[in-house]
Amino acid sequence: MKVGYIGLGTMGLPMVKNLLQADIDTWVVSRSRPPIEEALKLGAKEAKSPADLTSQVDVVMTCLPTIESIEEIYFGENGIIQAGVQDTIVLEHSTVSPQLNEKQHHAITQKGGLFLDAPLSGGPMGAEAGTLTIMCGGDESAFERVRPILDVVGQTIALVGPVGSGSVVKLINNMLVGVHTQALSEAFVMGAKAGIDPAMIHRLIKVSTGHSHMIDRTIDLIQDRDFEQRFMVDLLHKDMKLAIDLANNLGVEAELGGRTEQIIQDVSDKGYGKQDVAAIIRRVEEQAGVEVKRKSDSN
Missing domain, CATH: 3.40.50.720 (NAD(P)-binding Rossmann-like Domain)
Known part of the structure; x- marks a missing residue:
């Protein structure tokens, strides 16, 4: 063909x-x-x-x-x-x-x-x-x-x-991408504020019940402050809006997804919309007054 x-x-x-x-x-x-x-x-x-x-x-x-x-x-x-x-x-x-x-x-x-x-x-x-x-x-x-x-x-x-079924699954996936990325952002900023090496947090969470694929996907980028566009915040926001519209059409209350969509909109409004989704953490970092950085002695 x-x-x-x-x-x-x-x-x-x-x-x-x-x-x-x-x-x-x-x-x-x-x-x-x-x-x-x-x-x-x-x-x-x-x-x-x-x-x-x-x-x-x-x-x-x-x-x-x-x-x-x-x-x-x-x-x-x-x-x-x-x-x-x-x-x-x-x-x-x-x-x-x-x-x-x-x-x-x-x-x-x-x-x-x-x-x-x-x-x-x-x-x-x-x-x-x-x-x-x-x-x-x-x-x-x-x-x-x-x-x-x-x-x-x-x-x-x-x-x-x-027809449309594949898109339903993809929108579910990307809603979870947004929720997981916001959740890991809050978690790792908590750890940084408490003075714990983010690499150590990752090492332990990776083999614990709180782990998610998005942690593996983003944490090295975050620690190295590498927010170069791969999957940008604005595209995720577009997908989150589509997912929430789908939930509303189905009569499902996507409360957490809806709040996360608003947060990602705020991340974009702060000027990070063209950066990689790892940049979602920057909003939480600014609120907490701390950055999740790689420590010089971390592997």
């Missing part, structure tokens, strides 16, 4: 590299020029537009940062829908609402194509290693057809249910 990938960001470009390494004929479109050039050097082919790309391939994969960019790529001039998607399978890897998935699904199936929402978890490191978790919603036959491609870029891959 020929594959087209739209959106060569921190997730898309490493996924394209893995597709090319597996000798999959891959076409690309992206707003930013440098990742396009990098993909072309590795053997990718460049399409003129999303519509042009769609007309060249059997499978279209999209991974985009904002709702506005998704609307444009799918429904805008020279977008995917304009190309004619007869017998084309379209995979949406972006984190969006199930309602937007339904809109995409309707538009694509009306033109004879197939659609899967297929959000990702694992971050840029997982994208580079080809170990992503991919949560899919949609038609089982479409899922089985693209499974060999998904196996190239992911490790844990599941068809969750009908």
Whole structure:
């Protein structure tokens, strides 16, 4: 199968590299020029537009940062829908609402194509290693057809249910990312304020019941004061808002999630929105008057 990938960001470009390494004929479109050039050097082919790309391939994969960019790529001039998607399978890897998935699904199936929402978890490191978790919603036959491609870029891959189901699981995951990151921020600032080495706290919590993946993911970045963008605060805030909207639509009171979404908004308002989610701790540090830093004798 020929594959087209739209959106060569921190997730898309490493996924394209893995597709090319597996000798999959891959076409690309992206707003930013440098990742396009990098993909072309590795053997990718460049399409003129999303519509042009769609007309060249059997499978279209999209991974985009904002709702506005998704609307444009799918429904805008020279977008995917304009190309004619007869017998084309379209995979949406972006984190969006199930309602937007339904809109995409309707538009694509009306033109004879197939659609899967297929959000990702694992971050840029997982994208580079080809170990992503991919949560899919949609038609089982479409899922089985693209499974060999998904196996190239992911490790844990599941068809969750009908269209929108993958996005439900992803929003649940990212709501937990926000809650866990705020919780670990409070915990490690407490430890720093009490004069305890954060590396020691991590060592002990890692083998105790309070451990979470987000501690492992962020604590070294926090101790080294490395808040370079990997998964930025503003994107997490967008996902948290979507998760709370989903909870409200389902009649579920997401009290802790809702409060965390407000906190992350405050983190963004303080000027940390373009930094990595590890920067969520900076708000708690400022309130406590202490920083969680690596001690010179810590390993």
